Amino acid sequence: MTTTPTADHIYATGLRNQWHPVVPSHFVAPGAMRKVTVLGEQWLLFRRSDSTLSMLADRCPHRGAPLSLGKHLGDRVACWYHGVEVETDGTVSSVPGLPGCNLEGKKLVRSLPVREVAGAVLAYFGDEQHPEPAELTLPEPLTDPGIDAILCYAEWEGGWRYAVENLLDPMHGSFLHHESHTMFDGDTTAKFRIRETDRGYFFEKTDQRGVNFDWVELCRTGVDWVDLSIPYPASAGPGGPFGIVGMVCPVDENRTGVFFWRYRDVQGWERDSWRFLYKTLIEKRHWEVLEQDRVMLEAMPADADQHENLYQHDLGVVRLRRLYRAEAEAQAQGQAVSRNL
C-alpha cells in the first residue's frame, strides 16, 4: 500500500520504527472514536465501552473512504460509504452489500500496537520491514509510584524537530523564559558539555546546576523523550525542583503535539499541597512559559536551520540533528538502525 518514503520525508514527518505519543487518553472516551494524524498519516483511535483502545488506518479497505466518518458498532466500525465493517484488529467482518464476498475474514486494515501511559496514548509505527513493536521502556518518572506527574498537552504549528531541538537547548530558558515564575535566576552565560549515556546523552552546563534550566537528558528507549529539571520558587512548597518528561508527536510536516509531564518527588501532604496549588494557581504559570515557546517556535521560518551561525551552546541541537538525520537516511534505505548513537 505504501512505498518507502524518502529520507527528507521521514526527517520532516517523524521517524518510523519506534513508539510515539498520539493524544491524551481522555481525547477518546469509552464507546467513542477519534481521527488523528501522526507522521503525516491518517489514523483512527477506537475505544470500546470497556475502555480497550485500538488504532486503525483511517481508510476503508473497500474504496479508501475514511472510517472515521463511519459508525462505532461497539467492537467494530462500519464505513459510512458502503457499510463495510472492520474489527479492531483490522479484519473485515462483514460486507453487507455482498455477504460472503471474499473481503470478509481478511485482515486488510493496518492496526497498530498501542499502550496507554500516564494519561497519554502511545503507538508503535513500524515500517514494512519492522512490523513488530520495538521494546518500550517507559520514563521512570512516569512509572515510579513515589513521583507525581501531571500531563500538559498542546498542539503547535511547526515541525516536530524544532520542538525537540528547543528542549535540547537549555540556554533559551535564561532569555526566552527570563520573565517567568521559574527561570528568572542564574547566569546568562555558560559552558556546556555532552555526556554520553547508554540510552542517549546529557547536554548540561558545566558550571551551574539547580538554579535554572541547567541540564537536559535525551532518552531513546523505544520512545524518544527528554528529562529535565527546573527549580521552583519557595512558594511551590516542599518537594524541591520539578522535572519535565517531554515527548512530541510528529503530526505532519507543519504540526506537532507536545506532551509535557511536570513531575515532582513528593508524597503525603506535600504531594497533596503541590497538586492543589498546581490546579489552582501554578498550572497557569507553567502554561505562560509554554506559550513563550509556542510563540517563538511558530514564528520560526521553515528554513531556519538552512541559514544558521551556531555556537557552543548549540552542540546539543547539532548532535540531535545528526542522530535523527542518520536514522532518517537509514530508514529510507530500509536498513535496521543500530541504537548506538
Next chain:
Amino acid sequence: MTTTDWPYLDVHQSRTHEPTPYEFKLAATLEEVFTKDGHELADVVRGLNARQVHAPDGGPWTEESFRAEIHRLGA
C-alpha cells in the same frame, strides 16, 4: 464524534472544576506561608492560623485537619 478542533490549547488541564473563592484564598495564603514562613507542616498550620484563614469548620487548623483537607483538595 470524530471531528477534532486544531489546535488544542487549554490552559487548565488538571482541574475538575473552577476553584471556589475559598480554594483561591487558601492557595494564595499557602503560597505566602511557603514563601515567608517555611515548608514544614507546623509552619503551614501556624501560618494559616496567624493569617486568619480558617479550616472548613471555621475553627483553627490542626496538623490533622490540614492533612485531611489538603488531601481532599489535592486528589
